[in-house]
Amino acid sequence: MSHGFLGYDGSTFMLDFVVTALVLIIPALLASLYLVKVRRNYTVHRNVQLVLAGVLLLAVIAFEVDIRAHGGWRAIVDSRQSPLSAEQLETAKQTLYLHLVFAISTPLLWGTTIALALRRMPKPPAPCEHSRLHKTLGWLSVIDLVLTSATGLLFYYRAFIA
């Protein structure tokens, strides 16, 4: 039985919410990069990044609390009406561990990128001496988040759709 809104067996509302957020964050990120690279609208780029980080942080905290309240990911996966085979469960577990590598490093990298940008960039934000490092940190953050999203969606697929 599904308690999520995407209709997959065994999933929960918060799991579906975070999966949806992981998909929606990609176009929002592309819009922010377009703003900074093509339109050179640095203030809107900063605002979009701060809102994205805030929304993601709140969603992830709510998600973690919800998963714990449901007894952890194994209990959620085990509530499927059509249980996973031992082999499928092992693959899902490995995908989850890979996902955790990116899911844990992303907020650390994002936090560093944002904290340094806020501290070192002029107000309103504009190209400056910090630009070089910010661009490197910014692109690494983007790649990390995209990998978090891709591996998170792969785990969701393997645990609840396959």
Ligand code: HEM
């Ligand atoms: C985690 C959050 C952020 C990410 C992932 C991010 C990402 C990026 C990336 C990838 C670029 C380089 C685009 C290019 O290749 O031309 C960039 C440029 C820029 N960002 Fe961010 N950014 C973030 C937060 C911020 C914040 C908080 C500020 C302002 C305080 C800011 C201000 C700027 C500015 C001014 C540039 C232009 C630098 C230049 O062209 O010299 N960014 N950002």
